[in-house]
Amino acid sequence: MPLASQFINLLAALLLLIAFAMLSQRRVLTLIKLFAWQGATLATSIVIVAWSTGQPHLYYSATLTVLLKVILIPWILHRLINRLNIRWDVETLINIPTTMLVGIGLVIFAFALATPISQTANAITRSTLGIALASVLLSFLMMIVRRKAIPQVIGFLSMENGLFFAATSATYGMPLVVELGIALDVLVGTFIFGIFFFHIREQFDSLDIRHMEKLKED
Amino acid sequence: MNLSAGIAFQILQSVFVVLAAPLLMGWINQCRAWLQNRSAPSLLLPYYTLIKLFHKDAVIARNASPLFRITPYVLFGCMWLAAGIIPVLATDLPFAPAADIIALVAVFALARVFSALAAMDIGTAFGGLGARREMLIGFLAEPAMLMALFTAAFICGSTQLTTIVDTLAHRQFAIYPGLAFAAVAFLMVLLAENARIPIDNPTTHLELTMVHEAMILEYSARHLALIEWAVAIKLFAYMTLGLALFVPWGIASAGDWNELPLALAALTAKLALAGAGLALIETVFAKLRLFLAPEFLSTAFLLGVLGMLTHFLVQA
Helix, strand or coil: CCHHHHHHHHHHHHHHHHHHHHHHCCEHHHHHHHHHHHHHHHHHHHHHHHHHHCCCHHHHHHHHHHHHHHHHHHHHHHHHHHHHCCCCECCECCCHHHHHHHHHHHHHHHHHHHHHHHHHCCCCCHHHHHHHHHHHHHHHHHHHHECEHHHHHHHHHHHHHHHHHHHHHHHCCCCHHHHHHHHHHHHHHHHHHHHHHHHHHHHHCCCEHHHHHHHHHC | CCHHHHHHHHHHHHHHHHHHHHHHHHHHHHHHHHHCCCCCCCCCHHHHHHHHHHCCCCCCCCCCCHHHHHHHHHHHHHHHHHHHHCCCCEECCCCHHHCCHHHHHHHHHHHHHHHHHHHHHCCCHHHHHHHHHHHHHHHHHHHHHHHHHHHHHHHHCCCCHHHHHHHHHCCCCCCCHHHHHHHHHHHHHHHHHCCCCCCCCCCCCCHHHCCHHHHCCCCCHHHHHHHHHHHHHHHHHHHHHHHHHHCCCCCEECCCHHHHHHHHHHHHHHHHHHHHHHHHHHHHCCCCCHHHHHHHHHHHHHHHHHHHHHHHHHHC
C-alpha cells in the first residue's frame, strides 16, 4: 500500500475517533474545539489526496475547509455561546455508554454498506468511504440524542464534514462551484441558527428544544 | 532452535521477570515522586519492603478458611505463569504454545476471582466492598482487553502471542490505524486492571475509596509480601505485553544468545520510558469517581472494537 494511502487511512480513523469523542462529550466548549479539530483533520486528508493524485482544485477546497470550519464557524459559535451565556454541561437523552454502543452498531452498519461499494472502486481513498458514511451517521445520532439546540447544530455541521469527506473519498471531490455553494450554505445556515437561538430563548427562556412541542397547541 | 537452549531461555526469562518486577515498581514510584516535587524513595525500596514482610510473623483471622491462606500462592503462581507465556525477552519460547492470548486473559481472571473470594472470606465490610468493586472493574475491563488483543490477532492471523509478536516485529513499515486504537484501549485497560490512578489509587490510605487495597487489608507478613510481589509482576507482565504487541522491535528469538544483550537493553530502555510515562499519567490525571469507571472502560471497549473494525475496512 502506498504511504499516502496509509496516511489517508490514518486520518480517516482519526475522523471516526473525533466523531465518537463528540458523541461522548458533555461540555459545549470542548464540543466546539473537537469540531474545529475535525475540520483540520478533514483539510489535511484533502491536501494529501490532492498531492498524491495531482488534483489542484482540491487545494482550494482544503483552504476553504480551513478558513470556514477551523476558523470562522468555531469563532461564530464561541461568540454565540458567550452572548447566550451558556457554558453548562450538555444534557443527553440516553446515557453516554449506551450512546457509544449504539454508535458501534452504526459503524458496523456503515462499514457493511460501504464494503461492496469500495471493492468496485479504484480510487486511492476507496477504503475510507465506510468511515465517511459512519461519521455522517454518528453526527445524525448526536443530533438525535442531544436535548439542547447548540449541540444539535454542531452535529449538523459535523455531518456536513462527513459528507465532504465522503465526496473526497468517493470521487476526489465535487466541482469547485458546488463546493463553494455548499460552503456558503453552511455559513448562512450557521448565521440563521444563531438568530434562531436568540428567538428560541426569548420565547421559552431556554434552549431546550422540548419546549417547542408546545407550539402545536396554538 | 535446539530444545535445551530454548528451555534455558525460558527459565532465564521467568526468573528475570520475577526479580525485576519490584525494580520497575521502584522506578515508577521514584518518577512519580520527582514529578510531584517530593524527594524520591530508593529505587530498591520495594525489595526492602518484601524482605521486611517475609521476616515478620503472619497474623490470620480466626475464622479464615484455607482459601484465604492459599490465595497469595495462587496469585503469585498465576502471575509467574503469565510472565512465562508473554514474550518478554524472546519469542518462540518452548513454553509459549501452552497458552494463547485468550488463555492469558483467563489466567489473569483466575487470579482476580481468587483475590475477590479471599477478600470476602473473612467477612469484613471493606473486604466485601473491595471485592465487589474489583469484580465490577474486571468484568468491564476484560472484553476491552480481549478486543484490543483481537485487533493484533487479526492483523497477524493468529492468537498465539509468539506468532503475533514475530509478525509485528519483522514486518515492513506500515501504518496500522487499527493497531493505534488497540494500543490506546490496551493502555486504558492496563491502568484499570493494575489499580492505577484514573480508576484506583495505589497509594491511598482512605478505605472508602480503595478498590484493590481494600481486598488485601487483612493480609500480613509473608502473605502480604507474596501479594505485593504478584501485583508488581502483574504490572510488569502487562507492560511487557503492551511493549511486545505495539513496540516489538529488538526482541530476540529463543536460543539465539547473540541477540540477548540487545533484547535486554531494548527492554530496559522501553520499560524505563513506559514507567516514566505511567508516572506522568498518574500525576496529570485525578482519580475518577467509581461510577465513572464504567464510562472509562466502555471507552476502552469502544476503541478496541473500532480498532478491529478499522482494520477490516482498511484491509478490505
